[in-house]
Amino acid sequence: MFVPPTADALLEARRHLASVDPALAAIEAVTPAFEWRVSTGGFPGLLKMVVQQQVSLASAAAIWARVEAGLPDMTPDAVMGHEDAYLLSLGLSRPKARYVRAIAHAHLAGTCDFDALPGLSDEEAIAALTAITGIGRWTAEVYLMFTQGRLDMFPGGDIALQEAMRWADRSEVRPTEKQAYARAELWRPYRGVAAHLLWACYGAVKRREIAPF
Structure with a gap:
């Protein structure tokens, strides 16, 4: 069984993502810490x-x-x-x-x-x-x-991810699956961490823990 990324590793990846993408930096700044999702293999x-x-x-x-x-x-x-x-x-x-x-x-x-x-x-x-x-x-x-625990895996067809990406880019429409994959290229080699960050943001907004974007 794989060992999920540590809290320190996720924090380092979050900081890297924020440094390469100002839009994602705004999401990162307000999104609480999260753990890597783990499922039965x-x-x-x-x-x-x-x-x-x-x-x-x-x-x-x-x-x-x-x-x-x-x-x-x-x-x-x-x-x-x-x-x-x-x-x-x-x-x-x-x-x-x-x-x-x-x-x-x-x-x-x-x-x-x-x-x-x-x-x-x-x-x-x-x-x-x-x-x-x-x-x-x-x-x-x-x-x-x-x-x-593949850190660079990015499910571009995920609707929640697409919606959080729309928020990050202050767009009026969600990106298509193809557009989501293209947009995420900037986040290599941590696209999986970016996905977790976007999911965490989406969940926090839906639970009203942070303000909508």
């Missing part, structure tokens, strides 16, 4: 991310609890050992049952070895994950960021 981690997508927090928690109870040995072999009807009985939709099976098959077939992912470059790891049915670029990027 490996096969179970990607399974959980897919299962919980596009449903409410309460529904996601309830469905995942049923999946954990129904698949106590959460391995690719265990998933492939059950029929679709069983996966559906755990609360998965038909598309998600198909995606879960695709993730398991990819690992067993060797097309996406979860144990080998940490040794791949960012783009190689993203390519390996997005080759799996049901795994888009956003899912791959967030998974790699939260489970492997």
